[in-house]
Amino acid sequence: MAASLVLPKLVGQRIKRREDPRLIQGRATYVDDIKVVGMQHLAFVRSDIAHGRILSIDTSAADAMDGVEAVFTGAQIAELLAPMPILTPFPSPDHRAVAVDIVRYVGEPVAVVVTADRYVARDAADAIVVDYEQLPAVVDPEQAMTGTPVVIHADFADNLALPFLPGGTGVAADFTVDDTVVDQAFADAEVVVSQRMVNQRLAPTPIETRGVLAHFEPGKGTMTIWSSTQNPHTLRTFIATMTGLGQDQVRAIAPEVGGAFGAKINIYPEEYVAAALSKRLGLPIKWIEDRSEAFVATTHGRDIIGYVDIAARRDGTVVGLKLRLIADIGAYNMLLTAAIPTLTMQMASATYDIPAIRATLTEVFTNKTPTAAYRGAGRPEATYFVERAMDMLARELEMDPADLRRKNFITPDQFPYTTQMGAVYDSGDYGKALDLALQNAGWADLKKQRDAARAKGRLVGLGLSMYVEVCGVGPSSSFPSGGWEYAQVTIERDGRISATTGASPHGQGNETTFAQMLADQFGVPLEHITIHHGDTGVVKQGIGTFGSRSQAVGGTALHLAGGKVKVKMAKFAAALIEAHEDDLVFEDGMISVKGSPESGKSFADVAKYAYVPVPLPKGLDPGLSEEAFFEPANNTYPFGCHISMLEIDRETGEPTLLRLVAVDDAGHLINPLIVDGQIHGGLAQGIGQAMIEEFRYSEDGQPVTGSFMDYAIPRAADFPRFELDNTVTPTPVNPLGAKGVGEAGTLGSTPCVVAAAVDALSEFGVKHIDMMLRPEKLWRIIHGGQP
Amino acid sequence: MIPTAFDYQRATSLDDALAKLSASNGAGKLIAGGHSLVPLMKLRLSEPTMLIDIARIPDLAGIREQDGTLEIGAGTVHHDVATSPVLRQHCPVVADTAATIGDPQVRNRGTLGGSLAHADPAADYPAVMLALDAEIHLRSSTAARVVLARDFFQNVLTVDLAPDEIITAVRFAPVRAASYAKLYQRASRFAIVGVAAALDVSDGVIRSARIGLTGAVSHAVRLTTVEAALAGCEPTSRACAEAARLAGSDLEDINGDIHASETYRRAMIPVFTRRALDGALARLTVQS
Numbered sequence A: 001m002a003a004s005l006v007l008p009k010l011v012g013q014r015i016k017r018r019e020d021p022r023l024i025q026g027r028a029t030y031v032d033d034i035k036v037v038g039m040q041h042l043a044f045v046r047s048d049i050a051h052g053r054i055l056s057i058d059t060s061a062a063d064a065m066d067g068v069e070a071v072f073t074g075a076q077i078a079e080l081l082a083p084m085p086i087l088t089p090f091p092s093p094d095h096r097a098v099a100v101d102i103v104r105y106v107g108e109p110v111a112v113v114v115t116a117d118r119y120v121a122r123d124a125a126d127a128i129v130v131d132y133e134q135l136p137a138v139v140d141p142e143q144a145m146t147g148t149p150v151v152i153h154a155d156f157a158d159n160l161a162l163p164f165l166p167g168g169t170g171v172a173a174d175f176t177v178d179d180t181v182v183d184q185a186f187a188d189a190e191v192v193v194s195q196r197m198v199n200q201r202l203a204p205t206p207i208e209t210r211g212v213l214a215h216f217e218p219g220k221g222t223m224t225i226w227s228s229t230q231n232p233h234t235l236r237t238f239i240a241t242m243t244g245l246g247q248d249q250v251r252a253i254a255p256e257v258g259g260a261f262g263a264k265i266n267i268y269p270e271e272y273v274a275a276a277l278s279k280r281l282g283l284p285i286k287w288i289e290d291r292s293e294a295f296v297a298t299t300h301g302r303d304i305i306g307y308v309d310i311a312a313r314r315d316g317t318v319v320g321l322k323l324r325l326i327a328d329i330g331a332y333n334m335l336l337t338a339a340i341p342t343l344t345m346q347m348a349s350a351t352y353d354i355p356a357i358r359a360t361l362t363e364v365f366t367n368k369t370p371t372a373a374y375r376g377a378g379r380p381e382a383t384y385f386v387e388r389a390m391d392m393l394a395r396e397l398e399m400d401p402a403d404l405r406r407k408n409f410i411t412p413d414q415f416p417y418t419t420q421m422g423a424v425y426d427s428g429d430y431g432k433a434l435d436l437a438l439q440n441a442g443w444a445d446l447k448k449q450r451d452a453a454r455a456k457g458r459l460v461g462l463g464l465s466m467y468v469e470v471c472g473v474g475p476s477s478s479f480p481s482g483g484w485e486y487a488q489v490t491i492e493r494d495g496r497i498s499a500t501t502g503a504s505p506h507g508q509g510n511e512t513t514f515a516q517m518l519a520d521q522f523g524v525p526l527e528h529i530t531i532h533h534g535d536t537g538v539v540k541q542g543i544g545t546f547g548s549r550s551q552a553v554g555g556t557a558l559h560l561a562g563g564k565v566k567v568k569m570a571k572f573a574a575a576l577i578e579a580h581e582d583d584l585v586f587e588d589g590m591i592s593v594k595g596s597p598e599s600g601k602s603f604a605d606v607a608k609y610a611y612v613p614v615p616l617p618k619g620l621d622p623g624l625s626e627e628a629f630f631e632p633a634n635n636t637y638p639f640g641c642h643i644s645m646l647e648i649d650r651e652t653g654e655p656t657l658l659r660l661v662a663v664d665d666a667g668h669l670i671n672p673l674i675v676d677g678q679i680h681g682g683l684a685q686g687i688g689q690a691m692i693e694e695f696r697y698s699e700d701g702q703p704v705t706g707s708f709m710d711y712a713i714p715r716a717a718d719f720p721r722f723e724l725d726n727t728v729t730p731t732p733v734n735p736l737g738a739k740g741v742g743e744a745g746t747l748g749s750t751p752c753v754v755a756a757a758v759d760a761l762s763e764f765g766v767k768h769i770d771m772m773l774r775p776e777k778l779w780r781i782i783h784g785g786q787p
Numbered sequence B: 001m002i003p004t005a006f007d008y009q010r011a012t013s014l015d016d017a018l019a020k021l022s023a024s025n026g027a028g029k030l031i032a033g034g035h036s037l038v039p040l041m042k043l044r045l046s047e048p049t050m051l052i053d054i055a056r057i058p059d060l061a062g063i064r065e066q067d068g069t070l071e072i073g074a075g076t077v078h079h080d081v082a083t084s085p086v087l088r089q090h091c092p093v094v095a096d097t098a099a100t101i102g103d104p105q106v107r108n109r110g111t112l113g114g115s116l117a118h119a120d121p122a123a124d125y126p127a128v129m130l131a132l133d134a135e136i137h138l139r140s141s142t143a144a145r146v147v148l149a150r151d152f153f154q155n156v157l158t159v160d161l162a163p164d165e166i167i168t169a170v171r172f173a174p175v176r177a178a179s180y181a182k183l184y185q186r187a188s189r190f191a192i193v194g195v196a197a198a199l200d201v202s203d204g205v206i207r208s209a210r211i212g213l214t215g216a217v218s219h220a221v222r223l224t225t226v227e228a229a230l231a232g233c234e235p236t237s238r239a240c241a242e243a244a245r246l247a248g249s250d251l252e253d254i255n256g257d258i259h260a261s262e263t264y265r266r267a268m269i270p271v272f273t274r275r276a277l278d279g280a281l282a283r284l285t286v287q288s
């Protein structure tokens, strides 16, 4: 039979996302869309002060309310739940899901109510009266480090969560530090540029806030928990541990997840409380975070101060770098809080061959919402500090910022390259990305345009930034719950394909990219493939989607599982066609002997045969389903170059971004359209940080940007058309050659936009401006003051 | 984000709304677009027990021209103001102002009447209503009255409007040579400073100027010093720039917040006054 259809190869094609129609048409199912008979609603009473001792909690009015099922104070919850677990190796204070006697940030839970009606839940929460003794609050990490006016956790002197973690040149495995080489580099330097920089606190603000529905079925003794999470398997692990169940007794489901940006990696108090109370009361319990809560109860991102010193020769050769980091982690350690700033250390070498680096990290408690991952998680901070320093150095040396960078690049022949921080960069060609960006931007011409505008009195500036990113997070030594990923591929009886992946996409488009891969692997139409994810009852194992890993690690697991099934299917086909399995090709919906399609059987016929194998070929079991775990040998290190042009209104200080040119290298691209989308989102958030986003507290620890009326997030209309392009430097770390791209946009864009603002204001002698670029701040520089 | 319990009634006509309002004995709270009221309710800063919805009263919305006067129904949504051909032709400053409000969602639901009644210190419409010397038409179940915009705005969120009254419309004589200039607050898109300027020019002389300022103090105010300085001047950019320098100099208690300090706001008043005046001048040139 001749092939009836010709299927194009899909990997590498710009295919529209299969998941979008349901999302756009309002047909997706989020946690809040799920209802279970008998479901109760949970509401939290939260601290409205930043620091205080709980003197009393009066629940009597709430108890007496119609429809209130139960009320629990922190002390009562503490009888049901052990302290919150963490995944980092550093010492950590006791953290109760619901505060027991001291509250340490605005938004910390102090009591909970369970009611049949969500509105009554809120009324009842409002009716609970908490009496506090106010304690002094501290919101500035450098102030907190003095131990005054207050120590937030008794066992952590001077509020030091992590007093001092050294890294880089001359630091031994036991953390003893030999400064000789670094000191010598600085002593020999012809020029040193130093700057304190602040990478400000941000609120992740996914469009879907968090939510959870826990359903313990007393009859079966099992728990199903739906949650808006990035990693249902990790959720399962911790929910089981915290509720005293086995992992076999808990099923965790991440239904449609409306954005996460790293903030839904953490397993939160609300998830544990919902689960524990469902088990205790034998009722399904739902909690949906409202937007006001989301601003204080969901982890924040960034908030790191960097003291950067960069040492160089006059010709622009960088000879040394010092990076002293002070991370404000808020009031408690969450699951991964303490680990995020270590990534900033890890990436201190950026794209440069720097022979001597000293990085140190101090993590500090303050009376603020705890921090954790936010798109980029530690790497944008590193990029920002180093790229800003490179820019200042270029200005000091009166060198073109591109030339300075090029002079210091790790060159292609140096890969794999081990940085002074111990990171092993897999592959890279930074000069190529830089050249393409310069060419696409028309760098020389752009400078002329800038100068012409300046001659007319306009404040126009250019910014350029390189970045290198850590993606494809694995191996298991680099992530505390494991750095592998899992997949299963099943050829169904009708010849369609079901695949499961432990990567739990929530906006990354893997239902499309994974189907593209399988379509090519098996020569079947994309429409014949369904990718299942986000349900531990369906996907046997998994780690999750974060650290830009779903394609590089999850995609590879899928590719390996697909390869195994294909081998077996070829054996069935060989038996049916009476050919040798090695001679077979899977193409256009057929399996046939290479070069003679007429010999073939349809894919569906071979599938059917595998499930009703009469006769059963010798040495084969029935069925076509295989699984694979993939443990990568290393992270991947994508990179790129971003260039921006920005104008500042001389009278008002308002900045306007005029151009944003990005060249990104994420290795082989499965779907360049989806990659563009990921870059767009990352750019938006990176530019947002540079220009308009900042989560702020008053001195007494009250959030002052706790609503979208005051916390600005960028809108499409705020941006010029992004000019994207890419180079392709495959990674040797996985067989796909794919590196990861989900976070990259946040890395290069932020420093390059700030650099453009500094350049625009260079006539005023300014060398650095801390984010965000508030018009008033810029206006003060223009009109004589300092920012 | 979850309001306290409330009852809800939908009014079918103005008379119906007025009847429901007076029958509610002070408990009734009007809701039009809900874009100021609902956010307050969700934060439980406002806890009305009875909402009377006036958003679907047909004759409360619409833009009419009659005998040289323009009338905008209080129920007209910002989007309809922004895109009104009548306004674009006769008094484009009003349409321009509406176009700067919030985002498309806000403009599709929020109404002129709601904005004026709410009187947010940073709302845009009040400035332009002052510059147009607009009349605000009010009705209760027993009486009708007219208040001039300059008397209507009294303090933060405080206007000359009784609990049993409904704003029905605003009326003004159209001015072509008028324009609005705004410094956006970057989260909400409200005005940090917003200035509306309207010029009356004949025979090459500014006969009178009316300038409304919003965002800077507790409520929208006229910049009478600048107005006085402009009267009798030639309508030139230079004259306007000169006069704009005075803008705000006699104002006390300038607002300061996380988005803009008092100093910065004060400095922005002359800038946006000049921009508004320049915009008005540009329309003058087009006109003649």
Ligand SMILES: Cc1cc2nc3c(=O)[nH]c(=O)nc-3n(C[C@H](O)[C@H](O)[C@H](O)COP(=O)(O)OP(=O)(O)OC[C@H]3O[C@@H](n4cnc5c(N)ncnc54)[C@H](O)[C@@H]3O)c2cc1C
Pocket: B029, B030, B031, B032, B033, B034, B035, B036, B037, B038, B039, B054, B074, B075, B100, B101, B102, B103, B106, B109, B110, B111, B112, B113, B114, B115, B116, B117, B118, B120, B122, B123, B124, B125, B161, B165, B166, B167, B168, B188, B189, B190, B191
């Ligand atoms: C995200 C966002 C951004 C915004 N940005 C801006 C901006 O940039 N500039 C700006 O000016 N505004 C802005 N607003 C406010 C917006 O313009 C509101 O729509 C408007 O202020 C209120 O109109 P409404 O019809 O929604 O009134 P509602 O919210 O329904 O009511 C507001 C108040 O007015 C009363 N009321 C309503 N109609 C009448 C009437 N006819 N007679 C008497 N009382 C009445 C109500 O009882 C209530 O007290 C923004 C709002 C939001 C949510």
